[in-house]
Amino acid sequence: MHQTESWGSYMQPRTSLGDPLERIARLASENAVVIFSISSCCMCHAIKRLFCGMGVNPTVYELDEDPRGKEMERALMRLLGGSSAVPVVFIGGKLVGAMDRVMASHINGSLVPLLKEAGALWL
Amino acid sequence: MGFFRNYLRGKEIIMRMFIYAFSVLFLLFCLFSCWVGKKRGEDISSRNQTRFADLGELHQPAPVFPHDDAVDLSSSSMFSLKSGNATAVSHNLSYATALNTSIVPVEIATTGAGCLDTGQYMYQKGTGFGSSLGNGQSIETWGDSGMAENSQQTDTSTDVDADDKNQLYGVQHGTAVIVESVDQSKGKTGDRKTLRRLAQNREAARKSRLRKKAYVQQLENSRHRLTQLEQELQRARQQGFFIASGFSGDHGHSITGNEAFAFDLDYSRWLDEHHRLINDLRTAMNSHMSDDELRLLVDGVMAHYDEIFRLKSNGAKADVFHMLSGMWKTPAERCFMWLGGFRSSELLKILGNHLEPLTDQQLMGICNLQQSSQQAEDALSQGMEALQQSLVDTLSSTSLGPAGSGNVADYMGQMAIAMGKLATLENFLHQADLLRQQTLQQMHRILTTRQAARALLVVSDYTSRLRALSSLWLARPRD
Numbered sequence: 001m002h003q004t005e006s007w008g009s010y011m012q013p014r015t016s017l018g019d020p021l022e023r024i025a026r027l028a029s030e031n032a033v034v035i036f037s038i039s040s041c042c043m044c045h046a047i048k049r050l051f052c053g054m055g056v057n058p059t060v061y062e063l064d065e066d067p068r069g070k071e072m073e074r075a076l077m078r079l080l081g082g083s084s085a086v087p088v089v090f091i092g093g094k095l096v097g098a099m100d101r102v103m104a105s106h107i108n109g110s111l112v113p114l115l116k117e118a119g120a121l122w123l
Numbered sequence: 124m125g126f127f128r129n130y131l132r133g134k135e136i137i138m139r140m141f142i143y144a145f146s147v148l149f150l151l152f153c154l155f156s157c158w159v160g161k162k163r164g165e166d167i168s169s170r171n172q173t174r175f176a177d178l179g180e181l182h183q184p185a186p187v188f189p190h191d192d193a194v195d196l197s198s199s200s201m202f203s204l205k206s207g208n209a210t211a212v213s214h215n216l217s218y219a220t221a222l223n224t225s226i227v228p229v230e231i232a233t234t235g236a237g238c239l240d241t242g243q244y245m246y247q248k249g250t251g252f253g254s255s256l257g258n259g260q261s262i263e264t265w266g267d268s269g270m271a272e273n274s275q276q277t278d279t280s281t282d283v284d285a286d287d288k289n290q291l292y293g294v295q296h297g298t299a300v301i302v303e304s305v306d307q308s309k310g311k312t313g314d315r316k317t318l319r320r321l322a323q324n325r326e327a328a329r330k331s332r333l334r335k336k337a338y339v340q341q342l343e344n345s346r347h348r349l350t351q352l353e354q355e356l357q358r359a360r361q362q363g364f365f366i367a368s369g370f371s372g373d374h375g376h377s378i379t380g381n382e383a384f385a386f387d388l389d390y391s392r393w394l395d396e397h398h399r400l401i402n403d404l405r406t407a408m409n410s411h412m413s414d415d416e417l418r419l420l421v422d423g424v425m426a427h428y429d430e431i432f433r434l435k436s437n438g439a440k441a442d443v444f445h446m447l448s449g450m451w452k453t454p455a456e457r458c459f460m461w462l463g464g465f466r467s468s469e470l471l472k473i474l475g476n477h478l479e480p481l482t483d484q485q486l487m488g489i490c491n492l493q494q495s496s497q498q499a500e501d502a503l504s505q506g507m508e509a510l511q512q513s514l515v516d517t518l519s520s521t522s523l524g525p526a527g528s529g530n531v532a533d534y535m536g537q538m539a540i541a542m543g544k545l546a547t548l549e550n551f552l553h554q555a556d557l558l559r560q561q562t563l564q565q566m567h568r569i570l571t572t573r574q575a576a577r578a579l580l581v582v583s584d585y586t587s588r589l590r591a592l593s594s595l596w597l598a599r600p601r602d
Contacts, residue, residue, distance in 0.1 A: 040513065042509045042513065042544070043550055043551070045505065045509040046503055046551075049506065050499060050502035053501055084550075100554060100557055103558055104561050106495045107499065107561040107565050108565050109491055109565070112491075
C-alpha cells in the first residue's frame, strides 16, 4: 500500500498528461470495488446504496469534483458506448458496467462471487 | 197501439238499414284488421272463425276464454234455447263496460224470460258484461249500442273484429249484431295481447341487438382509425415535426394523451393474449402433457413477458409520467405498484410454497434471488428518493435578487437543471422494468419446466384476482 502510494505520487506527473482511460484503469485497479460517479447523479446514488446494502464498501470517485473529471467522463462514455458515462463499476480492476449490467449480474447471481473473489465480501 | 207497431216497423227498417250499412263498413274494417293481424303472424282469427261458425256452437269460445267460460256457456245456452228467435244475437264474451248500463236494463225489460235470465246473469257478471239481445224493441238501443260498439271495436283487438265479421255472415238473418265488449276482447285478446307483447319483445330485442352490433362496429372502426392516426403522429414527430408540447397546454395534453392511449390499447391487447397463453398452459398442466411440450408453452409465456417490457420501454420514451402513474392498471394494482410495475421481490413472496418440492440448490437459488431482488429494489427506491429530493432543492431554491433579467435567467437555469433531473426518471423506470424482467428470467432458470409453469400460473392468478378485487371494490354498494 505504502509502495503503490509512493509510486503513484511518482507516476502522477506522467499520467497527468496521459490518457484518461489509463488513469481510469489505474484507479480501478487500486481497490476491490471502484465506482465512477457524479455527485448530482441519482442513479449513481442508487448504485452506491446497492453496494452498501450488500455490505460492500466501494471506492467512489466523483468526476465532477476531479480536475480531470471532464475528460474521464468523455472517455468513459466512449468506453461504455452509451448515453451516460456514470455510474460505472469496476470490480477487481475489471469493468463490470453501468447500472443495468450490475443489476443483471446481481440478479443472476454472478455479482456476489465476483465480489468475494475481489475480496470485497467475506460472508 | 197500431201506430206504435207501425212506428216500430218503420224504425225497424231504418235501423236495419243503418245496421247493414254499418255492418258493411265494419266488415271492411274487419277485413283490413284481419289482414294486418295476419301479417303480424297471429292466428287467433282462424280460431275465432271456427268458433263462430254457428250460432249453436257458441259454447266453443268457452275453452278459449277461461274467465268468461261460465257465463259464456250460460249465455250461449240461453241463446241456443232461443235459437229460433230471429233476433237472437250471438255475442262474444267480452262486453263493453259502457254498454252494460245502457243495454242490460233495456234487455231485461224488453226480452223474454230467457233473455231476462241472461241479462241478469250478465248483469251479475258485472262490468265485464253487457249484451244486446235481438229484439224488435231493443234494436233501437241496440243499433245505438251497435254504433257505439263499432267505435269501441275499432279500439280493441283487430282479430275480434274478424270474428264479428264472420259471425255477421254466419248468423245474421236479420238483426244479429255482434256485440263486443272489452271483457270478451280481454278474454280473447288476453292471449292475443300476451302473444303480441311477446312478439313485440322479440322484435325489440332483435332491434336492440342490431343496434348494439352497429355500435360495436362503429367503435371498432373508430379504434382502428385512432391507432392509425397515432401512428401517423408518431412518424411525424420522429421526423422532427415540431408539435408544441408541454408549454402550450392543450396541444401537449392531447399528444401525450394519444401516446398514453396507444400504450393502454397495446397493454389491453397484451393482457388478452397473456390470458390466452396462460389458459393454454393451465390446460396443458391439467392434461399431463410431456415436459418438452410444456417447455414450449412456458417459453411462449416468457417471450410474451419480454414483449410487455418492450412495450413499456417504448411507452416510457413517449410518456414517462403515464407509465409511472400506472393509469393503465386497475386501481388496486396501482396502489401496490412500484416504479411503474410489480415488485420483483413480491413476485417470489407470491410464489411462496407453490413451488415445493425444491432441491437444496433450487432453494438456495430462490433465496438468493429473493435477497438480490430486494436489494436492487431498495437501491432503486433510494435513488428515486434522491431524485425527488434534488428536484425539491432545485425547484424550491429561491434566487431572490433584484427584479429583472437576473431572476429570469436564474429561473430558466433552474428549470433546465430540473428538466435534466426529470430525464433520469426514464432511466429509473427502465432499470425497474429490467429488474422485473431479470427476476422472471432467473426464476425460469432456477426452476424445472413444470415448476416454472406452476409459478407462471400462480403469478397470473394473483394478478387476475387483484384486478377482480379492484372491480369488486369499485362496484361495491355504498351506504
